[in-house]
Amino acid sequence: MSTSDLTPLMRQYKEVKEAYRDAIVFFRVGDFYEMFFEDAKEASSILNITLTSRDKNSPNPVPLCGIPHHASSNYVSKLLKSGKTVALCEQVEDPKFAKGLVKREVVRLYTPGTLFDAELLDSKESNFLSAVSWTTQINKEEFFRCGMAAADLSTGEFILAEFFGPHAQDDLLDELLRTGPQELILPDNSSQGHPSLQRLLAAISTLRIPCVQDDNPGDSHMDAAHRLLLDQFEVAGLENLNLDPSMVSVQAAVMILKYLHRTQPLLRHGHLQRPQVRHTTQEMHVDAMTLRNLEILFPLNPEQKNATLLSVLDHTVTAMGSRLLRHWLVRPLLNVRAINERLDAVAEMVKEIKGRMELRETLKGIPDLERISSRIALETGTPRDLLNLREALSSIPTVRQRLIPFQSPLIKGLLQGWDDLQDLAMFIQRAISPEAPINAKEGGIIQDGYNEEVDDLRRITREGSRWITDLEQQERHTTGIDSLKVKYNQVFGYYFEVTKPNLSRVPGHFIRKQTMANAERFTSDKLRSLEEKITGASLTLRDLENELFQAVRQKVGQETLRVQGMAKRFGILDLILTFSEISAKYRYSRPELHEGGGIHIKEGRHPVIEKLLASEGFIANDTCLDLDENRLLLITGPNMAGKSTFLRQTGLIVLLAHIGCFVPASEAKIGLVDRIFTRVGASDNLAGGQSTFMVEMSETARILGASTSKSLILLDEIGRGTSTYDGLSLAWSIAEYIQDRNHLGARTLFATHYHEMTELENHRSGIKNYTIAVKELEDNIVFLRKIIPGKADRSYGIHVAQMAGIPKQVISRAEEVLSQLEQSESSQKTDSEQTPNDRNDLPTPHPILEEVKQMDLFTMTPLEAMNRLAELKKQIG
CATH class of the missing domain: 1.10.1420.10 (MutS, DNA mismatch repair protein; Chain A, domain 3)
Structure with missing residues (x-):
């Protein structure tokens, strides 16, 4: 359909839609928001409302659907949840005074990150709009210096953060996950960014802004960007905001301000607080792995919504x-x-x-x-x-x-x-009536006594009904028509109604307005005069109250x-x-925080599992870690016996202590921890081309690269995603690397099924063996859930399989195979008590280990070591 075939209203709509192609346009027509063409088809399906058409008799009817304007919030919410944005196009002039077509403009663009409406938000969660920016090294695609800004329009919070060095990308992603933005703005060079940024959120808005360049801080774009920030907070220079022009996050902050101006052109954002820079050195770094594995905010199993630390607290x-x-x-x-x-x-x-x-x-x-x-x-x-x-x-x-x-x-x-x-409370009390309605246009807002003119107009409207009643009684008496009544409707206003039998007694000063089947309607000069006075007062009162409300709201807003x-x-x-x-x-107890390296927890409990298993009781366990003889606790034991629970509860107790909360333990003395790292469970990233083992190695590599001696590392089943020899070699080497003070020397809980690794206690200082106590009863076993010194020689995997319901014939056959394998392994050993010849030996006498002993695993990444070990296996057939 050509533009020339459209009505003036439809041409106006087309102009608006052209400027907001990617949004569903809510086009105000009277008391409705209407949607047309493709917007109508799409919105009617999502909102489950009737799709009809405009100009049905036309050869090309326009698809149409609509919603009442007063119920728009629910519909906006549904569209936002479906991934859409909504452009609110309002009538910006009174139709009564419009010359021709009413003027309309988009007054607001609803996007997930710019909401402040109570009915569209979860009161328990912040609603951040974030932006990221970065600088790049010459001839390198990876960015090494990046910044983030985040603003919550619903609360006014405005934060900045800077990240430097080889882990800047990962640290930025961790910060975004901790902030949890509903919308992310990327600069125009986002193709150079970390691929995970594009996958982070479903809703990503791209705002084209020149990227910050380190080599040209005086660029005119930068000057204009800084000016926007200075104008927003009414300061003379960035130093007045405790910001430096070289900060990459300043550009991200400007991106947010521009986005707000674009999406909400008619709103002022004076409530935004001055940007607060987050200093990562002043807080423990909680990364994405830790958030996930410790189930701090979200459960690993989405169906167990209460299985999080947040839900407990x-x-x-x-x-x-x-x-x-x-x-x-x-x-x-x-x-x-x-x-x-x-x-x-x-x-x-x-x-x-x-x-x-x-x-x-x-x-x-x-x-x-x-x-x-x-x-x-x-x-x-x-x-x-x-x-x-x-x-x-x-x-x-x-x-x-x-x-x-x-x-x-x-x-x-x-x-x-x-x-x-209280000055503000008293002002509101004096100005706003306690019976004020939700909608300011309904009137009845201003408190009696606040404004003299309002009181006068209100008196006129109240007395007006008495004036009408008096006139009705007067005309009844004068005409002798007992049934004469004064009535009102919105079309004719006030009028006298006289029944047909009494028309002969109608006085000459009555002026006919309408003839009905059984009666006729009249007016008079006096009735008109009263109507004008009453109606004028009502309209004036409504407009005046709305004007005064706007002034009161502005004063409170200041x-x-x-x-x-x-x-x-x-x-x-x-x-x-x-x-x-x-x-x-x-029954939580107060922890003792100190600057030392010891982590001593007595009778510690997992805060979440303890609550979920309240009826069954929870077996408490002690934790003893330090930077000396107990740097790495090597934990062996059966499946499902509680190793992972022990690791997680230690991490959660340490985290609780650092937020200033009492902890689920009878006693806890905890040395400061700069970061908690967790590698627990198996997962893959097939969309990103990463297998389960690749994800495991990538996460482990990051732990080894980012940890310090003040970190707490929780590792569960490292190396289980590959063959036994590869996995054992990697797990062994990783454990040595962590406990070695020349490399990390970090406090670590290391759970493993590689029983051979328990030999490390005899050859490496700072490593201690612990296991899960098990009680064997004839053909059955009982997991006691108690962590005790020592080592396990069995994993009881077949028993766990039996508990899970594996068929009996499969269990019997597995026991036969296990017996054969154990006999074979025993016959291959030349000496059952053989121990490694030196600290770097592995305890399994296989040819592949001869070269392994010559490999400098400390200089190799876990992935490099894995690839080399795979090559050696091929060489020996």
Whole structure:
């Protein structure tokens, strides 16, 4: 259909759609948002609404579907979840005063990362929009210096982060996973970026912005970019924001601001807080593997939604506290003093049961201050938002009074600079009626006594009904028509209605308006005068109330930073109260953090499994790691006996201690850990061309390259993805590399089924053998789940297979094969007590090991060693 064949309205729509080709356009027509052409076909299918057509009698009817404007949020949410964006095209002038076609403009582009609407967001999760930028080395595709910016429009939070060195790409991806953005903006050179960036999120928006170049910091593009940032925060230079022009993340921050201006051209974003730079040296680095393997935020099995550390800890009573909990979990502290301040506060709250309960009860009544204040600052807040804010502010003095008796430094710190905000609460109370509706256009918003003109107009509208009643009585008396009534409808306004039998008594000053079957309708000069006065007052009152509401909202919005400051305090307080509640409920104890290398946990428990198996009980275990004789604990034992649980619970206890929470143990003394690394379980990345073993080796390589002596490494079944000799060789070499102080010397729990590796205890200092206790009862065994010193000589894999329901004939045959293999292996050994000749020997006398002894595995990557060992196997047939 050519443009010339379209109506003026459809031509207007086509112009809008041309500018927003990739979005579903919600085109406002009266009380509906309508969608046309392909948008209508696609949206009707997703939203399950009727597809009809416009101009049905035309030879080329236009496909059409529509939704009521007041119910748009639900439909927007469905479209966003299906991966679409929505362009909201509004009537930007009053149809009553429009000359010709009503003017329409796109006022907002709904995208996953730019939402701030309460009905479109999960109150427990942040909603970040992120952007990344990087610099590249000359003639190299890999970038080595990169930055990230992230903004949550619903709370005003704005953060930056910088990454350098050989692991910059991985560190950036870890930060993105910890931040969890709903949308990611890439620069125009994104093809040079890490491939994982393109797979990170389903929704990726590409904003074309010149990439930052180190060799030309004075580029005009950079100057313009910096100016956008300076204008946003009304400062003279980047130094006023504690930023440096050389920071790569500054460009990412500019990308976010440009994107916000493009998607929300009519909104102001004055509520955005000044960018806070995250310093990775001040927090434990929790990478993607650790997040996944320790099930901190998300379960390995999606069906077990409660099988996460977050689900155990989230007893928060405010939305601010729930979102902050996620932040603390993925960014544990590395400062002993700061950790102890949290622990002191938790300890005090644990003791003060009554005070704790009163505070939690008060906080329950406080709505989401961060998001309410943001909507108000964005000038999209409703009258109800202002009332909810006032209600929340009224609780602040009560919270302050209840905090005064507490003496811990963190609580006293919260009280410093405390702002009751009662001036703001009183202002809202004076201005906004407690009965105000959700929609500002409905009227009844402004409180009586706030504005004299509103009071006068309101008096006129209230008295108007009495004036009409008086006129009705007067005309009845004058005409003698007892059935005469004054009625009203939106088409004719006010009118006299007289039945047919009484028409002969109608006075001369009545003016006929409409003839009905049984009656006629009239007006009069006096009725018209009253109608104009009443209707004029109503319209004026509605417009005036809306105007005053806008002014009140703007004034409240100017205090957003004050409100956000108190919201942060409430979030911290909520977490301290939550930690103390959990500690008391689940028998957690206070850990002792120190700068040394020891990790000594007595009767430690897995916080998640303990809760899930509450009826069965949990077997507690001790952990003893240090930087001396207990650097690497080599753990052997049966399948399903609890090795992986022990590794994970140690990691979780250490993490809990670093966020300032009590831990599931009777005692815990923990030396600071800069990073927790986990390599647990098997997975593949077939889409990326990586087998299970390749993924295992890639993850292990990263651990060996990024760990330090202050790290905690948790390794489970390294080398099991390849042949026995290859796997054993790699596992052996990796264990030596980790325990060697000249390389890592890191504290490590190393679970393995390679029983030969238990010989390492005799030949390497700092390695100790531990196993899972097993009790054999005739033809059955019992896993005692207890970690004890020593080594295992069996894996009991066939027994586990029997427990899993493998057919009896398969089990019997497996036992026969196992017996034959064990006899064969025994006959091959020349001396059952043979031990390695030196520290680098492997304990299996196979020809392949002769060259292995000559290989310098410390100078090879795990992948190189694996390939070389595979070649040797081929050589010996």
